[in-house]
Amino acid sequence: MARFLVVQLARIGDLAQTRRLLAGLARKAEATGGEVHLAVDASLAGLARRLYPFATVHGLPAHGAPGRDAAAAARRVMEARPAFEAVAAARWDKVFLLNFSPLSMALAAMFPPEVQRGYRMHAGQADKDALLRLVFRLTRDRRGAGINLADIWAHLDDAPLDPALVNPPAAPRGGGLGVALAGRAARRSLPPEVLAPIVRTLFLATGAKRVTLFGTPSQAGEARALLRRLDGPVREACRDATGQTDLPGLVDALSGLDRLVTPDTGAMHLAAFCGVPVTAFFLSSAWSHETGPYGLGHTVWQHTVPCAPCLESAPCDKGLACLPPFADPALHRCLAAPAKAAPPAGIVGLATDCDALGALCRPFCGDDPTAGRREALRAFLTRRLAGEAADAVPAESGHDLAESLSLETDWVLPPPGRALAGEW
DSSP states (O other): EEEEEOOOOOOHHHHHHHHHHHHHHHHHHHHTTTTEEEEEEGHHHHHHHHOOOOOOEEOOOOOOOOTHHHHHHHHHHHHTTHHHHHHHHSOSEEEEEESSSSSHHHHHTTGGGGEEEEEEETTTTTEEOOOHHHHHHHGGGGTTOOOOOOOOHHHTSSOOOOGGGGOOOOOOOOOOOOEOOOSSSGGGGGOOOHHHHHHHHHHHHOOOOOOEEEEEGGGGGHHHHHHHHHHHHHHHTTTEEOOOOHHHHHHHHHHHHHHESSSHHHHOOOOOOOOOOOEEEEEETOOHHHHHOOOOEEEEEEOOTTTOOOTSSOOOOSSSSTGGGGHHHHHHHHHHHHHOOOOOEEEEEEEEEESSSEEEEEEEEEEOTTTHHHHHHHHHHHHHSSGGGGGGSSSTTTTTHHHHHHOOGTTTSTTTTSSSSTTO
């Protein structure tokens, strides 16, 4: 009986993006009468049970809360001791540690290194799989990198689920247009004055009868600012639902939409999870080839300014040069009739798809200056990760990439506890 534990201590979008790994493990567990367990922050335990009813969910104190002092935080950890003990006492065939954080590394010390995938601890030192070591090297050229985060996690397993089976193909559900106002990073979101004409254009182009605004209670002001900028018919069709749903309720609300308009947010990943079409706008540090909506039938408008994608934690010294093109009427014409218009300079329209490696975004309008580099990288990764499906990839391609991205330490004399199984 196979028993798997996945430790996903990040936030909402990351939880949804773990589906390919978790669903693949669930198939294996079902075939052997085994079990899949999932450890998440306690605040996301209810959502995790809603998304993954086949998994046993363990809620852990992974995220801090504003205003907690050190003593309160320590009490919170001690109160969770039974949950830690239950996870530590079980025998696991594989433990997938997906995040590099102090708590994740503390958890890693509870398990034998040979059963761990992703991050792990060995002899008191943090270590990671060859795939994750490669991914860190890819960050030297994020524009040329072309593997979705969900596929990185999925390929930590030896035989991941077919990417076409991860999320349902997107199709309208009858509930009108949804608008996710913003994500956690303000620079990655469109301000109300830019978002309003986009919402109006899509409202008319899709024939929607209803518009629902989604956001946290703190985003209620942005909802009011957006409503003030919408003309009468669109404004009258709007319902402001900011702060009115818990996380499982948000899934229910999103699952009935015809389309969600959104930046790179957790709501975007939940909509794709439910098979709801997404129209996403990626700018600043958001890069669709890393974290775009997973599955067939979504559209992403990606800014390709030379400084993108930037580092989210670093201040912008370019005056948000990636933002003005999203206010250009040329983009609105593309949204209304994508087959008849060209986007403004610096924006490319992308349609989501899947191949042997996983999710990808294919350009359908505009100039994509790094498409060639991404295609070469995906061919390189497919040959190493996709098994028999890689047979169609020319063997002679990617030699330079192999030399620049592979190191001897990837395959020679792994340290004790880091078995070659699962490495490549």
